[in-house]
Amino acid sequence: MFLAWHRPRKRRGIGRRPRRRPFARALLLLALLAAAFSAAYAATDWLRAPRPLAGDQQALVRAAAAEFRLEPEFVFAVIAAESKGDPTARSSADARGLMQLLPRTAEYVAGKCRLPYDGADDLYDPAVNIRLGCAYLAMLERQFGPDKRLILAAYNWGPGNVSKQQRENPRRSSIEMIRDRAPEETRAYVDRVMAAYQRGSAAAAGEGGAPAAAGGSADG
Numbered sequence: 471m472f473l474a475w476h477r478p479r480k481r482r483g484i485g486r487r488p489r490r491r492p493f494a495r496a497l498l499l500l501a502l503l504a505a506a507f508s509a510a511y512a513a514t515d516w517l518r519a520p521r522p523l524a525g526d527q528q529a530l531v532r533a534a535a536a537e538f539r540l541e542p543e544f545v546f547a548v549i550a551a552e553s554k555g556d557p558t559a560r561s562s563a564d565a566r567g568l569m570q571l572l573p574r575t576a577e578y579v580a581g582k583c584r585l586p587y588d589g590a591d592d593l594y595d596p597a598v599n600i601r602l603g604c605a606y607l608a609m610l611e612r613q614f615g616p617d618k619r620l621i622l623a624a625y626n627w628g629p630g631n632v633s634k635q636q637r638e639n640p641r642r643s644s645i646e647m648i649r650d651r652a653p654e655e656t657r658a659y660v661d662r663v664m665a666a667y668q669r670g671s672a673a674a675a676g677e678g679g680a681p682a683a684a685g686g687s688a689d690g
Contacts, residue, residue, distance in 0.1 A: 521555040527568070530600045537601070538608035543670035544618065545604055548625070551663045557596050566593035569603030579606045619644045622663050627656040 523531070523546075531549070535542040552570040553559035560566050564573065571579075573590040580587035583605045592598045607621060613629060614620040623644075624632040635651045642650070648660055 523549070523555050527557070527596050527600070530597055531604075534601045534604035538604045540604055540607055540611075541667075541671070543674055544667050545600075545607070546670050547663045547666035548603070548607070548622070549600075550666050551659060557599070558594055564590075566590060567599035567603075568596055569599050569606075571599060571602055571606065575606065576602050579609065582609065617644050618664065618667070619648055619660055622660045623648050623652055623656055626659045627652055 531545050532542045534540075535545050549555060549568050552565075553568050555568070557568050559568070559570065561570060565571060566573070571593055573593065576587055576590075576593055579585065579602050585602060585605060586592075587598065587602065593602075607625065610621045610624045610629060614624060614632065620632060631652075635647050639647055639651065648657055652660075
């Protein structure tokens, strides 16, 4: 007697390859591409050309620079690196306005220098922001001397960090200390501002005026 051979049925869901999900993979790929583009844009944001400062803003810079005995070309260079000349700029760290002051830094400077300041939103007012920013630069100059590289490192990285590195590396020059000890962001920031400052100084010397294009992260 012959018994018919029956091929066993496969249970559903067992032994089958999972279905490919091209739509989900496409979404994942798009998300990865978007993240990569965002990171690349953030990394190269400083390459964007600063917008020209309005005439009244240039006048505010010159007035505040004179008040706090700063070179206006230096202030223009800081603004260019910090905010690209956008008075509404706000960083992920909450630095605001043309000179990208943190609210706590602005409050500290305002208290020390007896300057008007009514809160974080005041930093979007160029008149308030520029005056506080210049006062802060003058405070850093008194603390670190006329070495603009140290002033800029302190403006970007914080004066506490710069003071600590000076104590730990008393024989290093400012160039060596910033090159070897400061974060990459601060090193790049110092180089950008110094380059803009030198260009602005040369233009001012050749044309008898400050640069019109300008455009800040400060931490106390």
